[in-house]
Amino acid sequence: MTLGLTALELARIQFAFTVSFHIIFPAISIGLASFLAVLEWRWLKTKDPVYQDLFKFWIKIFAVAFGMGVVSGVVMSYQFGTNWSEFSRIAGGVTGPLLAYEVLSAFFLEAGFLGIMLFGWGRVGPRAHFFATLMVAVGTCISMFWILSSNSWMQTPQGFSIENGIIVPQNWFEIVFNPSFPYRLAHMAAAAFLVAALLVASTAAWHLLKGRRDALVKKSFSMALWLILVLAPLQVLIGDNHGLNTLHHQPAKLAAIEGHWETNKGEGMPLYLFGIPDMQEERTKYALAIPNMGSLIMTHTLDGEVKGLKEFAPEDRPNSLVVFWSFRIMVGLGMLMLLLAVLGLWLRRSDRLYENKWFQRFALYMGPSGFIALLAGWFTTEVGRQPWVVYNVLRTKDALSPVSASQVGITLIIFVLVYCVVFGIGIYYMLKLMHKGPEFIHASPVDHAELGQTPMRPLSAVEESLDGQDQKQEKDHD
Secondary structure (H helix, E strand, O other), X not given: OOOOOOHHHHXXXXXXXXXXXXXXXXXXXXXXXXXXXXXXXXHHHHOOHHHHHHHHHHHHHHHHHHHHHHHHHHHHHHHHHHOOHHHHHHHHHHHHHHHHHHXXXXXXXXXXXXXXXXXXXXXXXXXXXXXHHHHHHHHHHHHHHHHHHHHHHHHOOOOEEEEOOEEEEOOHHHHHOOOOHHHXXXXXXXXXXXXXXXXXXXXXXXXXXXXXXOHHHHHHXXXXXXXXXXXXXXXXXXXXXXXXXXXXXXXXXXXXXXXXXXXXXXXXXXXXXXXXXXXXXXXXXXXXXXXXXHHHHHHOOOOOOOOOHHHOOXXXXXXXXXXXXXXXXXXXHHHHHHHHHHHHHHHXXXXXXXXXXXXXXXXXXXXXXXXXXXXXHHHHHHHHHOOEEEOOXXXXXXXXXXXXXXXXXXXXXXXXXXXXXXXXHHHHHHHHHHHHOOOOHHHOOOOHXXXXXXXXXXXXXXXXOOOOOOHHHHHHHO
């Protein structure tokens, strides 16, 4: 049942599994909430019903993602008490209040206005409804602020003291605004918006490939590509500054990411494009490198010195093989996003954006890239922090609850089964909604009887049948 794995290894796998499922839904929620706010703002300003119809389509996707994000987030919170009780006991004085601030400032804000956002059309004024949408969007960003603050403190802890083996907060400003927090917040925000933009672009590309050329599809495609054009190069700049911060505060992580074993003294550090880091032999096999490029990227000089992994004790080294490749997957997909944006701009200038099928296929295939890059980035960050749960303060093995491998193994199997069924259905439902696509609701008669009915559950906001297109949409296509 445990496949020879220890309780620590199984607990890490379990948390990695649950957090990987969870992170994709808040990323969709953060990005789509802001996108919805922009759509409603444009509708209020221009009175163009296309924006209203797009809002009513994407709010369905948002509702499903938000609901699944809340459910999966609750499970993660429980794991702090079940598998990681020592972490909660030792570091809970810092992480507990930060998570509480997230609930008090963000979750209550989202919960207070979410009902108006989902079900308020025709019941409150347009400006009041826009305010509710804006508050939900702000709430998702505030939630991201506190979660990233807590996680960044675990990466670069400061503002605390240790008393009787317990981490005691001393300076909350230093705790919240720890050295890596600004870079990681900006990096995550850009990633979440890219996730949403790529989702919107790929959905529109699917319908363009199927022959739709109406205003709803074109507007979606255009807005998403403009956002990717802004965010992709911005993310490169943010990532560069984040790397410099990591070099200063977490040099072992940076060395593992680069597969860099020997400290380069008097010569430039190469950049490995390809290689297989070997933790036992302490070298990167089959390396394909660009001379001096590593120093140029890491120190902005051709011969800047960067510490190698051999500078750190073997028990303090992250797994270089994992972070080496997860980082390159993230960067590689980021370069493809930049290529997508540039090609989109070129085709837009030549007035071929909505007719070029190979580009539309490219945009369609890039749809999942935001999620993959997001997960690869988180694997790089979290595996690169090992063997510490609080960097240089608390080791991961010392944060584990007194549980057996069989106990953790059984719950891991249950999690895998339940998550694959529950969230598999949710993801399938979202894909069906996107397959159906946006509709011209403003051209349809309003059913005032249905307008007076109030849904009882958030996911009830997604009410349409998914079995094919309705007659009105078919007529619009013709």
